[in-house]
Amino acid sequence: MSDDLIFRAGGAGRSTLSPAPLDRSKGPGEFVPAPDDDVLVCRCEEVTKGDVRRAVHDGMYTMTEVRRYLRVGMGLCQGQSCTKLVRRIMASELGVSQAVLDAETSRAPMRPVEMRVLGSEGDAREGDGR
Amino acid sequence: MTERMSGETDALAGMADFVVVGAGVIGCATAYNLALRGHSVIVLERDESIGNGGSSRNGGGVRQSGRDARELPLALYAVENIWPGLSDELGADVEYVKRGNLRLGKTERHLEVLQGLARTGVEHGLDMRMLGADEVREINPYLSDEVIGASWCPTDGHANPLRTTLAFYRRARELGVRFVSGVQVTGVRKLHGRARQVATTTGIYEGDGVILAAGLGTRLLAASVGIDVPMHGLLIEALVTEMEPTMFPQMLGTADADFYGHQTAHGSFVFGGDSGLEEANGYAGGVPTSSITAPAICRSIMKYVPRLADAKIVRTWAGWEDECADGVPVISSVDEVPGLTLACAFTGHGFGISPIVGRLVAELACGERTTLDVSAFRYDRFRAWA
Numbered sequence: 001m002s003d004d005l006i007f008r009a010g011g012a013g014r015s016t017l018s019p020a021p022l023d024r025s026k027g028p029g030e031f032v033p034a035p036d037d038d039v040l041v042c043r044c045e046e047v048t049k050g051d052v053r054r055a056v057h058d059g060m061y062t063m064t065e066v067r068r069y070l071r072v073g074m075g076l077c078q079g080q081s082c083t084k085l086v087r088r089i090m091a092s093e094l095g096v097s098q099a100v101l102d103a104e105t106s107r108a109p110m111r112p113v114e115m116r117v118l119g120s121e122g123d124a125r126e127g128d129g130r
Numbered sequence: 131m132t133e134r135m136s137g138e139t140d141a142l143a144g145m146a147d148f149v150v151v152g153a154g155v156i157g158c159a160t161a162y163n164l165a166l167r168g169h170s171v172i173v174l175e176r177d178e179s180i181g182n183g184g185s186s187r188n189g190g191g192v193r194q195s196g197r198d199a200r201e202l203p204l205a206l207y208a209v210e211n212i213w214p215g216l217s218d219e220l221g222a223d224v225e226y227v228k229r230g231n232l233r234l235g236k237t238e239r240h241l242e243v244l245q246g247l248a249r250t251g252v253e254h255g256l257d258m259r260m261l262g263a264d265e266v267r268e269i270n271p272y273l274s275d276e277v278i279g280a281s282w283c284p285t286d287g288h289a290n291p292l293r294t295t296l297a298f299y300r301r302a303r304e305l306g307v308r309f310v311s312g313v314q315v316t317g318v319r320k321l322h323g324r325a326r327q328v329a330t331t332t333g334i335y336e337g338d339g340v341i342l343a344a345g346l347g348t349r350l351l352a353a354s355v356g357i358d359v360p361m362h363g364l365l366i367e368a369l370v371t372e373m374e375p376t377m378f379p380q381m382l383g384t385a386d387a388d389f390y391g392h393q394t395a396h397g398s399f400v401f402g403g404d405s406g407l408e409e410a411n412g413y414a415g416g417v418p419t420s421s422i423t424a425p426a427i428c429r430s431i432m433k434y435v436p437r438l439a440d441a442k443i444v445r446t447w448a449g450w451e452d453e454c455a456d457g458v459p460v461i462s463s464v465d466e467v468p469g470l471t472l473a474c475a476f477t478g479h480g481f482g483i484s485p486i487v488g489r490l491v492a493e494l495a496c497g498e499r500t501t502l503d504v505s506a507f508r509y510d511r512f513r514a515w516a
Contacts, residue, residue, distance in 0.1 A: 021313035021332055022178065024303060059303045060296070061311075064179040068186060068292035071396065076372055078444060102178050108421070112372055112442035119428030 024059060028094055031057040041089065042082040044075020052086055056093040062102045066090060076112065079104060138316050143333025144308065146170040148495060151315050151328060151351060152344035153177075154185040155291065155481060156473050158298035159488025160341055160495075162220075165305035167496060172335050173302070174328060175311040176347065181295035183345050184480065187449025189368060189390050189402040190291045191381055192482040194256050195231050195283035196247050200458050200506035202254045204483045204490075207502055209285055212485040216289075222297035224289050225395040229379035231286030232261075232269060234434055236276045240385035244281040251283065258283040270378045272437050288381045288392045291481050298488070317354030318342070318470065325355060325470035339495045341471045346452045348474035352509075355467045360455035360512055361475040365408040367423040367448040371441040373397035388430040399441060403427035419448040451478040461487060461507040463494050471495045472509050 037050025047070050060066045063086065072086055073079025079086075083104050091098040109118065148164050150157045153175035161171045177183070192213055194205040209228070217223050235241045244260065251258035259282055266280045267273060303309060318340055319327040325340040342348045346363050374397055383390040391401030405423040424446040432439050454460065454475035464470045473491045480487070486502070493500045 021330075022311045024309040024311065059180075059300050059309075062179045064182060065296065068181075069296050074445070076444065107445045107447055108424070109443060109446070112444045114440050114442050115371075115428040115432055116439040118443055119425045119432060 022061060024061060027059075028056055041085045042070075042072040042075065042079075044077050044081075045071040045073075047072040047082075049085075049089055052089045053093050056090060061094065063087060063090065063104045064102055067104070073104065078106075137314075137331045138329045139331065139333050141333040142336065143330065144172050144310070144335045146172040146308065146335075146337050148172075148339045148341060149174065149328045149335045149337040150341045150343060152342065152347070153180045153299065153309060153311065154183050154343065154345060155181060155295040155298060155484040156185075156476070156487055156491070157341070157343035158295055158302055159484050160343060160473065160491040161307045161309075161488075162298050162302040162305065163488045163492035164495065165302055165307050167492065169496075171302070171307045172337065173307060173309045174313045174315055174330065174335060175309065176314060176344070178312045180299045180309065180311060181292070184449050184451060184476070184478070185295040186292050187366070187368065187447060188291050188478065188481045189400060190288045190392065190394075190481065191231075191383075191390065191479075192226065192228075192287045192289050193231055193283075193381060193383075193479075194482075195251050195258050195281060195286055196233065196383070197479065198458050199250055199254055201479065201483065202251070202256065203502055204486050206254070206256065208483050208486040209287075212489075213287075213289065216294070216485055217297075220297040220301045222293065222300060223395075224294040224297055226287060226289040227379055227392075227395070228285060228287035230269070230282060230284040231381040231383065232266065233281045233383040233385060234266070234273065234277050235279045235281075235385045236433075237278070241279045243385040244279070248281045256283060257285055270380060270382075272377055272435050274434055274436050276433060286381055289481075290394065294481070294484070298484075315344070315347075315351060318351060318467075320355060320467065324468045325464075339469045339471065341473065341491060341495055343473040343491070345474060345476075346450060348452070348472065352470075352472060355464075355470065357464055357467060357470070357472075357509060359460050359472065359475055359509060361452050361477075364451040364453040364478070365419065365448055366402055366404060366451055366478060367408075367419060367427070367446065368400060368402040369424050369427060369443050369446040370394075370401075371399040371438070372444050374399060374438075374441055377437070382434070384430070384434065389427050389434075391431070398444075399438065401427055401431055403430060423448075451476075453477050455512060459487075459507055460509050461490055461494070461504050462509040464509055 039049045060069045147169040150173045164171045261282045314331040316329045328335045381392045389403035405426040454477045459476045
């Protein structure tokens with residue numbers, strides 16, 4: 001882990017101040033295997049702690065990138081169980097505070113919805129008698 | 131030299147053979163191809179994350195059918211020569227599946243549209259034909275009775291755009307490309323008549339060549355050296371279902387263009403589409419995405435694939451296309467600004483051709499003979515009505 005990673009102050013969307021750019025040629029150094037690398041952190045998509053740590057060494061430096069790279073937090077629970085864990089592992093691997101990592105994006109719908117329910121808008125309108 | 135914009139600083143922040151602006155799939159593929167040639171490259175990205183624009187917000191189509199005749203040679207080349215080996219080449223699974231594209235029709239008028247697309251494809255050497263109702267169901271038994279025919283291109287397919295973009299990024303980075311994200315680029319500067327410098331709010335990046343691959347942002351940056359590309363933002367929205375049992379491997383589209391999509395390697399279905407109100411919403415200056423769009427996409431899907439009515443939507447999102455005035459991209463050197471190369475205005479069909487575009491842009495930037503003719507994509511092709 002290195003101390004010379006330069007992160008944007010405040011993370012994405014949290015600061016309008018002119019933040020420092022993130023230079024990705026400065027890496028977190030060599031990947032060192034750890035005894036708890038097999039621990040599952042994302043149960044929906046079966047992603048382990050070691051997967052997340054390795055992703056950082058592959059150049060995935062933001063929550064958004066790790067999510068797209070490993071599908072961590074993209075399963076049925078949409079990251080409700082694993083996000084805090086992933087954030088902690090990423091920050092530790094990068095040698096930065098958790099607060100400088102980008103905020104994970106929450107997207108509609110709040111919970112999984114069947115197509116027939118989400119798409120029922122037209123039927124409801126007909127029911128209004130219009 | 132252009133006038134300095136407020137917020138720029140003149141400190142030299144980096145030097146390389148080439149400076150690429152934009153770390154989407156086009157910028158990353160270009161950087162990768164330049165690095166393969168042994169060049170040093172710096173890639174500057176406005177967003178904190180790599181590939182956070184259209185590259186992570188498209189339907190993942192690797193499609194030749196339905197393309198403009200000018201763009202078709204690029205798609206044919208990429209499908210024939212690059213996509214099949216891309217996962218091995220980049221050392222990461224991009225989930226490329228080459229199992230065909232069905233474009234569905236429900237009315238006689240739809241079938242006329244599809245016949246037109248099939249004719250264009252065949253004229254340019256694409257294996258594409260029309261299917262009757264029974265033949266369509268042999269290929270995909272899940273389609274509704276409303277479907278009366280389809281165009282069929284067996285060599286089309288799909289891939290994972292998120293993984294593809296990050297795979298180009300990862301490999302380019304392994305080859306020594308320096309990526310800087312969260313950097314605000316303010317313009318291009320000429321030195322002795324050549325594009326050499328990229329100005330940012332945190333310093334100057336300098337190279338022998340400058341490549342603009344910044345989507346819509348390219349327009350403002352090219353304007354800093356007096357070049358204009360007529361394009362505008364067009365919003366598209368997408369949704370993904372939870373994991374479903376394996377149903378069909380083809381990419382689906384419709385003559386009406388009311389939705390498109392496929393089942394991913396993961397098992398989820400990714401679909402894109404629109405509500406028809408995007409333009410008005412975007413121009414109003416407020417939030418351009420709308421809660422009515424995903425339901426509209428769902429209604430369209432259920433008419434074609436009734437079985438999916440019980441599939442649960444877990445996520446919806448939106449993104450901007452850089453829609454070109456004439457519907458095909460700009461992939462071009464610039465006569466008035468030696469050293470400048472443009473790769474933008476992909477109009478929502480950039481992902482499928484990105485592997486060959488990255489090579490072509492690298493060739494243009496290096497002054498090499500290009501693998502394919504790119505004269506149809508020149509920046510100065512746009513003409514007024516009169």
